[in-house]
């Protein structure tokens with residue numbers, strides 16, 4: 631059965647305590663899972679993400695909304711789980727590039 635609300639508490643707040651065989655899990659969210667339930671679509675998904683990035687960078691002009699904005703710091707407690715994600719956002723403006731024949 632698909633448990634769509636498995637990451638929520640009864641009162642619908644974000645769940646932060648997970649247990650396996652009675653032991654509390656310290657790292658309950660991992661990018662692709664681990665062990666026998668590890669994501670089998672990982673390679674496919676990573677390829678799709680790379681294709682998306684390639685298309686974004688080749689078809690769009692990008693600029694920072696605030697030119698003085700700094701890259702947000704990373705959360706070091708998640709070192710070892712693949713790419714560490716930033717603790718915050720960096721807002722970017724994007725516009726479709728004009729093709730040669732439109733200029």
Ligand code: HEM
Nearest residue numbers: 660661662663664666667668669670671672674675676679
């Ligand atoms: C960005 C994309 C994706 C992310 C972040 C992701 C993440 C995950 C995670 C965290 C799990 C483990 C869940 C658990 O431990 O309960 C999982 C399992 C799984 N994923 Fe993905 N996934 C992605 C894309 C895909 C794709 C594209 C497919 C199929 C084409 C796929 C198929 C599966 C399957 C079948 C499992 C269950 C494996 C098992 O329990 O034996 N996933 N995924």
